Amino acid sequence: MRDMGSSDDPRVQAQLDRLSGLSIQRDTLGLDAIETLLSRLGDPHKHLPPVFHVAGTNGKGSTCAFLRAMLEAQGYRVHVTTSPHLVRYNERFRVAGKLIEDARLAKLLEDVFDAAEGLGCSFFEITIAAAFMEFARVPADVCVVEVGLGGRLDATNVMQSDVLAACGIAALGIDHEKFLLAPEEGVPKDPMARIAFEKAGIAKGGVPLVAMMPDYCPEAVHAIRQIALDRAVPLVELTIQQLIEFPPENCSLSGKHQSANAALAAAMVRSQTKVSVSEASIAAGIGSAQWPARMQRLCNGPLTGKRQVLLDGGHNRSAGDAVAGELDGTPVHLIIGMLDNKDPGSLVEPLSDIIKSITAVPVPGHDAHPASAFGAGAKSAADLSEAMAMLPDDNILVLIAGSLYLAGQALKLNDEIPD
Template sequence: MRDFARSDSPAVQAQLDRLAALSVPQGRLGLDTIRALLSRLGDPHLSLPPVFHVAGTNGKGSVCAFLRAMLEADGKRVHVTTSPHLVRYNERIRVADELVADERLGDLLGEVLDAGEDLAPSFFEVTIAAAFAEFARVPADACVVEVGLGGRFDATNVLPAPAACGIAALGIDHERFLLAPEEGTPEVPLARIAFEKAGIAKEGCSLVTLSYPPAAELEIERAAMTHGAPLAMRGRDWSSSATGTALHYADRHGELVLPLPSLPGAHQAQNAALAVAMLRHQDRLSVSRDAIAQGIRAARWPARLQRLAPGPLTGDRVIWLDGGHNPSAGEALARHFAGERLHLVVGMLEAKDPAALTAPLRDNIASIAVVPVPGHDWHPASAFGPRATAADDVPQALAALPDDGLPVLVSGSLYLAGEVLRLNEELPT
């Protein structure tokens, strides 16, 4: 599977075609290639403004969105790199509060691809090198960097001294990579996931985390001690809870009563609290309480429990969009739709488990329509049980639904979510 991208700009598309032609590194682990590539570009990762580095199985993108919104609310210029993109590759590189422009992106990717032509870098390594190169070129006050996969061997893990590192919710995902047998690593699956994520810890840089089952917490504690990273774990060093009207946060600096996030889903209060904790457990930047509160309200994160706006795809129907595809995401969806019947339109990559969604949502599902994930290998309808029907695409699946007033949830893949946003003309900005 490759992370295909398309652009309306011929100059950008020429470079995206070069990206798509890169070989996928089968079994290659380590940071040697990204370090060599960055060296040829002048080591831009060594010249970045204060960085907030975020790992996790679920929620890390939302944490990045909250961090960005809080920092921007404080008047700061912020660079952000997240993945994957939903509609346009440009979404991966936000430069000083704006998505990188096509006019710049073509030249930027060309520069990086030319520099690493003989290194055989991956799609993601080129993307991160391009982001860091541009971040070092354009002045800003802060960087928010989302880990792509895992942490220990992720291309973003070349960052030498982030202002703070954060770990969001943990779950089982990307098993082929993160649970591959390796001597000296934990055998318990969730502990191994924690081990990989905690690989972003750096000496002297706060490692800010949620609370986890004991085996996972033990691995995070070990990583913090090994790397000399001050550990700030929820339940020990900071706390948070959400009531019906407010998010309550407390740490050694004091207590905050904050608004609830505008992002739907009870889990977003936890993600917002982790962002708050990351800001309050570092000393490189100051962010006011008012900016923290404003950022919690202002944060937006497309395709994560997003209610689609009226558009070409939705018509008058209530349609929710979520890119969730693992058991933790399925459980979060089930909590959000508790007691509510819905039609599920699902497209899921072949490497994922259909039961991750259908099991938690079994009491909610009125019907299941299975669609392809454009450009990828995907599960057929038979993988989702005898009730599932097949459709050629999302518009066909929606057209076949009864006019019964039930909401629709489109889920299973962020790649599918990007196609839905494109069809409904809701491009992330």
């Protein structure tokens, strides 16, 4: 069962329990169920403020954080839906700048579940339908929407050109192979070309599509260009110079890779004409964006004590490479919890030269790799608190990583609840 948080309000808790019982995604992705559900709800996705739609394997959440900060710096009221949540399900619904309140969320979910009867909708389809319904009825100036999985067949991809301001593709990598590399006629055979094809599936005619071309392999670049050509999409290809336009010291989010995410957000804002955003607001947003569990330095608290602790939710090879690049040789004690459908070497191998110890912990509510998956020297602990207590008193930096679900548990234990 996923951790949705809990509520003292029985009506809210009832909806959280219903959500916990749903599968995250369907076994086969597709838009039929979400389109039917939205039709029953009055097609709220057709009545949204201008939308910035972001896909990618890594960095799409950070890109959304930069977009939100830029738009709010301009004075706009901004709706945002991102996934997954870290501590509370409410984090998926930022309505006109604030996380949705429990009572309103309960009524919203009741309405969506009633409309979904007989459709067999997934957790994510219910969530996105609820987000679009709330965003359509609460006044705001602009929306930021993060793709859940892939793009072409993701539940968010029901939006059409009339509501979209710009689309963007963040960093690409191999992930969610069961869905994104499933055999299908008429799709690219090369794995990275297929990943790019799926992500670029959010492109709509006449809507700018911004892509980080220097970060992609030639096969991915070709797939994105072909989709843009076929759909008459204005393609904005970021250059190496643009990807380093904002030095790391100017970005509020830690990590050299965040400069590229900031550049992607800036280019998306600059490429469109539906909302006006000044260069001053772009710069202000890059300097103020907040996005928990991405190379986040935790405060001294109940979990960390006085240890220096970094928290990162990365769980694939691209994320591992980014974390290794940011640590730049700094020794770490690694506390890792990783879902058993992920590659256990994706973080350990890029960090192998600097890891002083590995402690594996469970991921709350999910099947996770045992300590043996991370090498002969890895130890196991019952939870994060025990893992921290097992570390030697040597002042070496601690890195908690491997899963956003684990990251949420760390934030909860350290009293750093996202707001």
